[in-house]
Amino acid sequence: MRKKDLSLLVLILVVGAVVAFINPRFLLVGNLSNTLNQVGLFGIISIAEAFVIIIGGIELSVGSVIALLGVLFIDLIVNHDVHWLVAFAIIVAAGLAIGVMHGTLVTRMRIQPFVVTLCGLLIYRGAARYFTEDATAGFGFGASFPMLEWLTTGRTNVLGFPLPHSVVALILVTAVAWVVLHRSVFGRYLYAVGKNEEAARYSGIRANRVVISAYIICGGLTAFSAVLIAMYTRSISPAVHGSFYELYAIAAAVLGGCSLRGGEGSIIGVVLGTVLLQVLQNLVNLLGIPSSLNFAVMGTVILIGVLADQYLTQRGRRAKAAKERPETERPETKIPAPLLDRANAE
């Protein structure tokens, strides 16, 4: 585990301990299980977002995609009697297709990712509302998919703790994403393109393909979570379902050490970032803080977290540079500027 991730874990434990101390209900099995369920759902979209952020992009349409694919999924299995496995496959395929589209617009058409996905945010939200005529989509009375429901929203007892299946899903996704990002060649390419696309190209990396792949992975994972979230809420009002979820995902990724300039972040960090956000949500509820302050608390903690991280990395770099300098260069030489303000964007 990286030092950064470790300090995030410590922060989570400290916040958790403080909450538990003030309100012991935090530690009730029911509460922990519910909080973990939220972590599972949001963790997957945060990992999805992290892939795009690591290559130096951004994906703003996550929430709208969750709404659109959610209503489509429910429509397929409820109104069209499509088997849920088939419907699931269709939804994931649709998510991948959205990823292909965004990736292509970003690389081949050279449109900025912010703009592409902002348009996506508006388009998919509108499409979802149009599709249901702004009505709430849900399961009819008595409609029942026992297997699907068990898989997506069920809980299994593990050593007496009801572990939500969304968490199992998150653990699987995390494991695969960790190997891909931190151990595979493709993962190296993702970071290389995020850090310096030109140098990656000069090293023979097909940068455009790497970028498109990141958007495709993001789209697929978002579709997966769209199904989980649809099954969890069981009814979808397309105007608000999933709105702001992209911001939760971006926040978790940033807390987890991703830089919006690209090339940084770890999967463990992103998951821990999600945990911290959900614990904060829980904290607002349990400590009797007015729920209207929810966002304000989250924003403040993220800001403090990022500031602390900035401070610590700079100090770490200086120490490292000081260690490297004496042998390699005259001591009066300063640390190269690019290291201090990694101007990847240039």
Place this chain on the structure above:
Amino acid sequence: MPEPFLELVDISKTYPGVVALDHVGLSVSRGEVIALIGENGAGKSTLMRVLGGVVEPDRGVIRLEGVERQSLTVADAIKAGIAFVHQELNLFDNLDVAGNVYIGREPVHGGLLKLIDRKRLHAQVRPLLDRLGADFEADAPLAELSIAQCQLVEIIKALSLDARLVIMDEPTSSLTLTETGRLMRVIEGLKADGVSIIFITHRLNEVMQCADRAVVLRDGRMVGALKRAELTPAAMIRLMIGRDLKSLYLPPAAPPGDSVLEIVGAVTDTYPDRAVSLSVRRGEILGLAGLVGSGRTELARAIFGIDPLRGGAIKLDGEPIRIATPQAAIEHGIYLIPEDRKSSGLLLDVSIAENISLPDLASYLRFWMVDTARETENAERQRERLNIRTHDVATPVGLLSGGNQQKVVLAKWLSMRPKVLIFDEPTRGVDVGAKTEIYDMLRRLTNAGVAILMISSDMEEVIGVSDRIAVMHEGAISGFLDRSQFSEHNVLQLAVGHTV
């Protein structure tokens, strides 16, 4: 003889390891046009930066209209009427002509808001446009102007500041012939108005056309001045060269073999109507010389598949190959070490080991994962082989010195058995010790059968390291030189487009 407007006496400037200016003197009279010539790195730009107040000289006196000073500040220079027209134009292409000329000094309406008085702004610029015979309006958006027109805007900006000395850094390097002719007439006009001009150029024809005097710098020293009557290409070149070139040459172990890389009629985007043909033989270092902007880097980028090749063919071992992407070049064993290692050669905050393995990660796989132990092992091997000075191959590359960074870029490709190595400015920003080590490595590579194409603007390097030299001039090869013909004179002749 009127008192000179500006006099530089005994100016010296030393940077760590380099004497940029060595007791240089220069005087400029009113209405005089001075051409400043010399090779890349002769100190021309540093001298002009002293005039602009950007560089403070270590010693010497600057006498401006009779007032002596040790150095100038940028404000002094502007106040004294010294204006620059830079090679890379410092203009805002989202503004119009008048907006650029009066940037930061816009005439405003009174009142709290200080709104820009557009009418007055344009009215102030119009007479200046007429004075230079400009063929565009004061409200023309800059983005729609050609480079030559943008240059005029810079000159107009200078005039609007009451410039009495305009310094132009290679003003014609990106102009067409007609545009150059027009610029020459503008210079004549300014001269007639009593404005002095210093222009840095590599084009000797222009010097003869419009300079009253040519001042020649070499290795930071002023080596001579030629009056108008003495301005001939031969006289100028004689002054520009004549450095003592240290012998760097390491003879190859065996005579060169067959041609490995052959370029036939290659056309790049920069010079769409010029074609380049050359071939690099096994075990040979072919130096590619030429002035900055002669199209060498563009050629290298096209061979490596970064930019598209607009025409011509590439042959490897006699077989025509198609290179549309860097991957294709790499698969053929053709590797490029780019000019700017910071932006295109390295991931600065990534470890040495990961930088080295990046182009060849597929060969480090174990169970579909990158085997970091083997990666480190290879990096350690390269570190020893190339003498990369660091504690640890896990160190981020950005913390290394320039020379060691360059060795890391080299190590990337050496792990992959190069066939052809294209080395763009191998020792730019590299200290002397590492330079020798890099030259040494180049020779060891050619002795192992690698063909090397070495682009270099450093005369000492081109002559000292190459087995053969090709010289480019404005997008085409102007000639080849064998070792027996190697001389600064010959390289320079070809670089400025003359024949040997």
